[in-house]
Amino acid sequence: MEISKNILNEDLKIINIGTSTFKKDMDLQNVEAVQYDWRPPAGGNIELxxxxxxxxxxxxxxxxxxxxxKIIKEAHAFLVDVDQAVNVIPGMHDKLILHSGPPIKWENMCGPVRGAIIGALMYEGLAETPEEAEELAGSGEIEFAPAHEHDAVGPMAGIISPSMPVHVIENRTHGNKAYCTVNEGLGKVLRFGANSKEVIDRLKWIEQTFAPVLKKALSLSDGIDLKSITSQALHMGDECHNRNKASTSLFYREIIDYLLQTDSDTEELREVIRFIKENEHYFLNLSMPSCKSALDAAxxxxxxxxxxxxxxxxxxxxxxxxxxxxxxxxxxxxxxxxxxxxxxxxxxxxxxxxxxxxxxxxxxxxxxxxxxxxxxxxxxxxxxxxxxxxxxxxxxxxxxxxxxxxxxxxxxxxxxxxxxxxxxxxxxxxxxxxxxxxxxxxxxxxxxxxxxxxxxxxxxxxxxxxxxxxxxxxxx
The missing domain is CATH 3.90.1700.10 (v583 domain like)
Known part of the structure; x- marks a missing residue:
């Protein structure tokens, strides 16, 4: 009884567990209270x-x-090459289109993914118009599969078609590889479902100009250490998903000397260098396969x-x-x-x-x-x-x-x-x-x-x- 009297004479120290309604009542009375958000494990589902x-x-x-x-942490990813998807991605063939996410049929795909597939089919020369591409996509002649099931990843729509150049990432700790396309930059781009001539022309430039120059540069290197770049970038304000300013800058610093050592045409080389320099999201398409290579090993x-x-x-x-x-x-x-x-x-x-x-x-x-x-x-x-x-x-x-x-x-x-x-x-x-x-x-x-x-x-x-x-x- 003496303890109860003391409690009533002292300031209350309230911890409210569960619903915050009682905490709000305490706030209205200017009574200090701590809210502890608690729910039963597994939401109370007995099976779980x-x-x-x-x-x-x-x-x-x-x-x-x-x-x-331990496997994930010890993985060490390097960018070692760039090549056409059909040459390096396991199981890739001329009528296969890879997409982001889990498996899905053409008729169930969302707008951006369908638009990007239409663009990819025109880029591959399998259709001349969006209408022809859409008909082909729904004909059953084209195979669709998750990029994840072919050691690859793709941002947004995630589309990878056979002729597209992909970064080749090697996990040198465990010996496996992962793949991702080259980031197109911002604006009207395939990954958001755009498929205009401007989009196709940019993809062709990446295939015919950018990738060959980058391939030459990488052949002069021992690979670009992506794990090191990611680690440094996190200390420079990036999180290497939606903010890649520091990581792209660090990659630019690593690759520039090798680019300058190539025998590439001067104007083409300037275009390639400018493309990386002006695309702050370039590193995203290196960050993603770097992570993929570590997680696949695990x-x-x-x-x-x-x-x-x-x-x-x-x-x-x-x-x-x-x-x-x-x-x-x-x-x-x-x-x-x-x-x-x-x-x-x-x-x-x-x-x-x-x-x-x-x-x-x-x-x-x-x-x-x-x-x-x-x-x-x-x-x-x-x-x-x-x-x-x-x-x-x-x-x-x-x-x-x-x-x-x-x-x-x-x-x-x-x-x-x-x-x-x-x-x-x-x-x-x-x-x-x-x-x-x-x-x-x-x-x-x-x-x-x-x-x-x-x-x-x-x-x-x-x-x-x-x-x-x-x-x-x-x-x-």
Missing amino acids: VNALDFLNDKEEVEKANQETI HGVKYSTVVTAMARNGVEFGIKVSGLDKDQWFTAPANFVKGMFFPGYSEDDAAPDLGDSTITETMGIGGFAMGASPAIVQFVGGEVQDAINYSEQMYEVTAGENSNYSIPALNFRGGAYGIDIRKVIETNILPVINTGMAHKEAGVGQIGAGIVHPPVACFEKAITEFVNVYEEDSNE
């Missing part, structure tokens, strides 16, 4: 709670996750619950998990990006989340490293503290910290990496992604940028399948 119990009790899972993130670790791919096709969002089949996608309808729109556009104009560039977040950069990139909030919205908060929050859903990609604003703490499907389900925290927004109609282009999260159903499906697979394994 049982799945967590099964996985969290298994020592093999934790060991496997540590092995997986796929196939038995018992690992670490995510090795996140990708979207403008209709569905899909993830892959290291400890499950490499060809197995866990998908759900893609969300819409929330953020800042360019003048004249609104949410009604936007396509759902689109592109393979979420491979950067899967690696632990991009949205996960926004704390290193305060200027990114001017592009995606919010405040600098929001960017730092996102980076800090991601430690709660990941298996480790990558000291190779440290964040200055967090006292050079290694960035969060190794998304763990168990922790996503247990904490109800979804990975954060910063990204551009595409107009829902082909060819209009980018209409804004912002923040988006994967649909939770992807992780729910993955963890359910994980338990099904490993319960059977335990019973054998």
Whole structure:
């Protein structure tokens, strides 16, 4: 009783758990209170709670996750070549078009992807007009497949056709390679579904002028160290997804001397140098396959619950998990990006989340490293503290910290990496992604940028399948 009297005579120190309504009432009465946002693990879903119990009790899972993130961290990507897709991408052939995200049929594709495929078919000389290209695409004669299933990645629509030059990235630690097209720059571009003569002419210039010069330059080098550039760029204000100013500048510094050593025509060489110099997003198409090469090497670790791919096709969002089949996608309808729109556009104009560039977040950069990139909030919205908060929050859903990609604003703490499907389900925290927004109609282009999260159903499906697979394994 004496204790109760003392409590009533003292200032209350209130912690409100759950709904914030009570906290708001305290605020109205000028009573200091701390809000603790809590929800039951797995949202209270008993099946998912049982799945967590099964996985969290298994020592093999934790060991496997540590092995997986060790592989990711030790990966070392170099740009070693540029060549036509048909010459280097496994399984590529004359009638194959690769796209971003999980598998999808032509009739279900969103506007920007359909527009980009139409442009690619005209670029390849398989059709002369958009109408002919559209008819061909729907005829069944053309094969479509995710770039991810051919060791490749592509931004936004993600289209890779046979003749397109691709960067060849070698993970020298583990011996595997990954591929990505050359970034076209801004404006009317194929990756947003544009397919006008201007777009096709630029792609032809990249194929016939830019790529041969870059190929000569790379042949003089021992490869360009992309891991080192990424690490430095994070200390210079980039997050290597939507902000690539520092990384592109660092790449420019590395490649320029080799370009100048080539026997290229002077005017062509000036055009090539200018193209890289004036395209601040050039490094994105190096960052993405660099991440892809690391994560592919880490796929196939038995018992690992670490995510090795996140990708979207403008209709569905899909993830892959290291400890499950490499060809197995866990998908759900893609969300819409929330953020800042360019003048004249609104949410009604936007396509759902689109592109393979979420491979950067899967690696632990991009949205996960926004704390290193305060200027990114001017592009995606919010405040600098929001960017730092996102980076800090991601430690709660990941298996480790990558000291190779440290964040200055967090006292050079290694960035969060190794998304763990168990922790996503247990904490109800979804990975954060910063990204551009595409107009829902082909060819209009980018209409804004912002923040988006994967649909939770992807992780729910993955963890359910994980338990099904490993319960059977335990019973054998």
